[in-house]
Amino acid sequence: MKEHPVVGPLFSAHLLERSVLATLRDRLPGYLTVACELNDISEGIERVRSWGLESELPDDWPSQGMPALLVVSGGTIEDPEEAEGGVYRAPWRVDVVVTVQAAKGPQARRYAQTYGAAVRGALIQRRSLGEEGQVCRWLGETPGLAVPDVENPESSICSVVNRFAVDRDGIVSWRRGPGADSSSIPNEWPVVKEVATETEIQP
Numbered sequence: 066m067k068e069h070p071v072v073g074p075l076f077s078a079h080l081l082e083r084s085v086l087a088t089l090r091d092r093l094p095g096y097l098t099v100a101c102e103l104n105d106i107s108e109g110i111e112r113v114r115s116w117g118l119e120s121e122l123p124d125d126w127p128s129q130g131m132p133a134l135l136v137v138s139g140g141t142i143e144d145p146e147e148a149e150g151g152v153y154r155a156p157w158r159v160d161v162v163v164t165v166q167a168a169k170g171p172q173a174r175r176y177a178q179t180y181g182a183a184v185r186g187a188l189i190q191r192r193s194l195g196e197e198g199q200v201c202r203w204l205g206e207t208p209g210l211a212v213p214d215v216e217n218p219e220s221s222i223c224s225v226v227n228r229f230a231v232d233r234d235g236i237v238s239w240r241r242g243p244g245a246d247s248s249s250i251p252n253e254w255p256v257v258k259e260v261a262t263e264t265e266i267q268p
Contacts, residue, residue, distance in 0.1 A: 073241030078138035078157055081231055082118045084194040085159055085201075086136045090116060092187040093134075100183040110165070110176050131166040131222065132180065142230055151240030156202075156230040161188070164224040170211030173223035181206050181225040188229060198234035203227070 068074040094112055101109050115127035119137040127133035139158035148154050163180040167173035185203055188194070192201045209224040 068235065071241065071243060073238040074152070074235040076233060076236040078140065079118075079120050081157055081159060081194075081199070081233065082120060082136045082138050084196045084199075085161065085188065085229075085231075086116060086118055088191055088194045089134065089136075089161070089184065089187055092191060093183055096183040096187040097180065100179050100186070104175075104179050104182065106175070106179055110179060113163070127164070131164055132176075133164045134184075135162045135164075136160070137162065145236065147239075148234065150238060152234070152238040153236045154232065154234045155236060156232045158204075159201075159229045159231055161227045161229070162224055164222055166214060166217075166220050166222050168220055170213075170221040170223070173221040174208065174211045177211075177223040177225040178208055181208070181227050184227050188227075194231070200232045202230045202232070204230055 097110060097112065100106075111132055113132045113134045115129040115131065115133035117123070117126055117128075117133070117135045119135060122135070126135075137160045139160060141155045142158045143156050145153045145155035161184050163177060163184060165173055165176040165180060167176055185206070188201050189203055193199060194201055205228050207226045207228070209226070211221045211223040214220045214222045
């Protein structure tokens with residue numbers, strides 16, 4: 066977890082999106098293979114070709130085609146809590162949207178649902194998302210309707226949305242900063258540094 070030696074942490078949801086995407090890039094392929102086996106998809110499903118963050122979305126999305134995976138941060142979902150030392154913590158909403166393409170609508174829907182199962186496993190079984198001070202919880206899934214692909218009417222597309230809450234520590238501290246006698250942050254302040262923290266993940 067990064068923090069400034071004077072200001073302390075200034076957490077942005079963009080960092081959370083990045084940690085979710087990095088976790089999925091690393092873990093989703095293996096979980097997709099298992100999800101296909103457990104859900105009787107004998108033909109397998111193509112791996113994600115387009116990976117994206119809503120805050121960094123290119124104009125030509127999905128730039129590499131489908132399947133496409135998009136991570137979206139929806140902001141805090143409960144009132145923030147003040148922890149020890151005046152540091153705030155809060156749960157942040159994060160959605161993972163996967164869109165798949167198949168020859169027929171029912172097949173596209175089944176593939177999307179299988180992707181949803183793989184996404185859940187990949188994130189919930191690595192609840193910290195590789196970062197100190199955060200814990201991921203699953204909030205539910207919403208499958209979409211299979212519809213004809215506008216660019217390829219002979220095939221269908223379907224999306225599935227998995228919703229998560231990520232409990233994040235170290236958002237901001239009211240006890241840090243330059244103080245009331247300073248009007249601005251001086252240019253010569255020390256640079257940001259990494260700070261080790263301990264986090265206990267409850268089962």
